[in-house]
Amino acid sequence: MPLTLYPAVDIQDGRAVRLVQGREDSTTVYDDDPVAAALRWAEQGAEWLHVVDLDAAFHAQPRNRHLIADIVKATGVPVQASGGIRTLADLDASIAYGASRVVIGTMALEDPRLVAEAVGRHGDKVAVGLDADGTTLRARGWTTSSGDLFDVLQRLEELGVARYVFTDIARDGMLGGPNIERLRQVAEATAAMVTASGGVSSLDDLTALATAHERVDAVIIGKALYAGRFTLAQALAETSSAQCGPIAQRSP
Numbered sequence: 001m002p003l004t005l006y007p008a009v010d011i012q013d014g015r016a017v018r019l020v021q022g023r024e025d026s027t028t029v030y031d032d033d034p035v036a037a038a039l040r041w042a043e044q045g046a047e048w049l050h051v052v053d054l055d056a057a058f059h060a061q062p063r064n065r066h067l068i069a070d071i072v073k074a075t076g077v078p079v080q081a082s083g084g085i086r087t088l089a090d091l092d093a094s095i096a097y098g099a100s101r102v103v104i105g106t107m108a109l110e111d112p113r114l115v116a117e118a119v120g121r122h123g124d125k126v127a128v129g130l131d132a133d134g135t136t137l138r139a140r141g142w143t144t145s146s147g148d149l150f151d152v153l154q155r156l157e158e159l160g161v162a163r164y165v166f167t168d169i170a171r172d173g174m175l176g177g178p179n180i181e182r183l184r185q186v187a188e189a190t191a192a193m194v195t196a197s198g199g200v201s202s203l204d205d206l207t208a209l210a211t212a213h214e215r216v217d218a219v220i221i222g223k224a225l226y227a228g229r230f231t232l233a234q235a236l237a238e239t240s241s242a243q244c245g246p247i248a249q250r251s252p
Contacts, residue, residue: 003210003239006050007041008222009034011064018223030226035070042075044232049079050220056084072098103165105129106139109146115159124162131167153189163193171199187213200224203238
């Protein structure tokens with residue numbers, strides 16, 4: 001299957017924004033109406049949307065959760081929701097608002113026992129976010145350290161997680177290209193599927209991701225789209241014929 005593209009809609013104070021390396025003080029506002037931003041991606045052919053509640057991620061204040069429902073209603077496109085999912089109640093609420101998948105990060109890292117219960121309730125609607133600075137995982141809006149990437153991944157593998165969303169923090173919002181080698185290492189360490197996040201800057205980057213590993217089958221794209229590096233239509237055309245991850249290209 002071709003690489004699935006997830007245009008990102010990051011929401012802060014009710015507006016669509018982008019950050020650099022996840023820093024709250026690096027905000028650039030792209031649209032005062034995140035629903036309108038989401039609708040543009042849907043009109044250009046998006047099959048999924050990645051919606052992040054930054055207020056919940058940074059301050060545990062889920063002020064934007066209701067916008068999931070607004071975006072789903074306006075676009076008809078499934079939403080992968082992320083940001084500030086700290087409890088099972090947060091997870092349940094996001095799904096109740098209409099999210100087709102929810103990414104849990106801090107909750108999974110700080111209390112892995114909850115992952116099994118989350119997966120038991122919602123199955124493959126639950127993904128675990130692995131946000132890494134090098135191989136050090138970060139939590140609570142990337143403000144605290146939370147263990148070694150591969151040690152944590154090994155523990156999570158026993159809990160039935162169907163998908164991981166891997167973000168290289170150093171690449172996020174920098175338009176410097178994704179960390180293909182680290183993505184391959186993550187994919188080799190799991191039987192789950194892996195969504196790439198952070199660093200996409202060109203159509204060539206998408207081609208590289210599409211052939212990185214058979215379990216890397218999706219990518220979240222933010223700044224490159226908002227900055228006009230390419231259109232979503234161009235990205236979809238670029239990846240439509242690329243097959244995800246031949247075995248021959250796996251890392252040793």
